[in-house]
Amino acid sequence: MARFEVSTAGMRKLQAGRPAAHLAKELISNALDERSVNKIVVSIRKIDTRNALFEVEDDGEGFADITHAWTLYAPTVKQRDATVRGRFNLGEKEILSVARRGFIHTTSGRVEFDGDARKFSAKNKRERGTVVSLEMPWTKEQCAEVEEFFKTHPAPSAARAIQQALERIRLNAKWLERNRQDLAAWFSARSAMKTPPQ
Ligand SMILES: Nc1ncnc2c1ncn2[C@@H]1O[C@H](COP(=O)(O)OP(=O)(O)OP(=O)(O)O)[C@@H](O)[C@H]1O
Numbered sequence: 642m643a644r645f646e647v648s649t650a651g652m653r654k655l656q657a658g659r660p661a662a663h664l665a666k667e668l669i670s671n672a673l674d675e676r677s678v679n680k681i682v683v684s685i686r687k688i689d690t691r692n693a694l695f696e697v698e699d700d701g702e703g704f705a706d707i708t709h710a711w712t713l714y715a716p717t718v719k720q721r722d723a724t725v726r727g728r729f730n731l732g733e734k735e736i737l738s739v740a741r742r743g744f745i746h747t748t749s750g751r752v753e754f755d756g757d758a759r760k761f762s763a764k765n766k767r768e769r770g771t772v773v774s775l776e777m778p779w780t781k782e783q784c785a786e787v788e789e790f791f792k793t794h795p796a797p798s799a800a801r802a803i804q805q806a807l808e809r810i811r812l813n814a815k816w817l818e819r820n821r822q823d824l825a826a827w828f829s830a831r832s833a834m835k836t837p838p839q
Pocket residue numbers: 667671672675699701702703704705706709710717719726727728729730731732733734771
């Protein structure tokens with residue numbers, strides 16, 4: 642028998658008190674961590690007065706290990722790579738714990754979450770890329786906060802571009818200077834996000 646169990650309800654209670662944008666950006670952070678990703682499409686829209694649909698889709702190689710979609714703290718290759726953001730195998734579960742329901746559809750299968758249950762199908766694979774689609778209990782105001790956050794933190798694309806530029810070892814110093822502030826905001830927002838919920 643496993644040493645620990647996780648209470649989804651308890652996790653949801655802790656995470657639901659955090660700003661919606663801090664949960665939302667974990668999914669963008671994950672897509673940015675994948676070297677195979679060139680394009681990330683984020684969408685958010687109200688579906689009724691109490692809920693919003695939040696989706697992040699990328700064009701990468703997809704989940705290498707689909708069990709990492711639901712395993713908290715599993716060791717990952719990311720932990721040995723200082724150039725990526727992911728460390729704890731936790732960020733995506735934080736937003737998942739708050740979602741009413743949703744799914745992750747990737748190259749290694751499709752997993753659906755509804756209430757506290759999970760259903761996985763290895764047969765239903767995407768050719769390429771990953772989409773994380775979540776029904777979030779977000780108000781109009783929270784949706785506006787998420788949108789505002791992405792508008793005022795354009796750094797994910799800058800970070801991606803910087804990473805690609807570094808890979809090619811062709812860094813335009815002026816361009817980096819211009820984006821440095823955005824990047825600083827992105828990273829400080831990320832560390833704020835990791836502070837324990839109140
Ligand atoms: N868009 C994606 N494409 C490919 N793999 C992904 C994607 N999103 C998540 N993953 C995989 O799922 C794992 C879990 O993501 P999660 O955000 O929970 O943890 P993490 O990024 O490793 O660490 P952190 O808790 O610091 O964010 C990742 O380590 C990665 O292997």
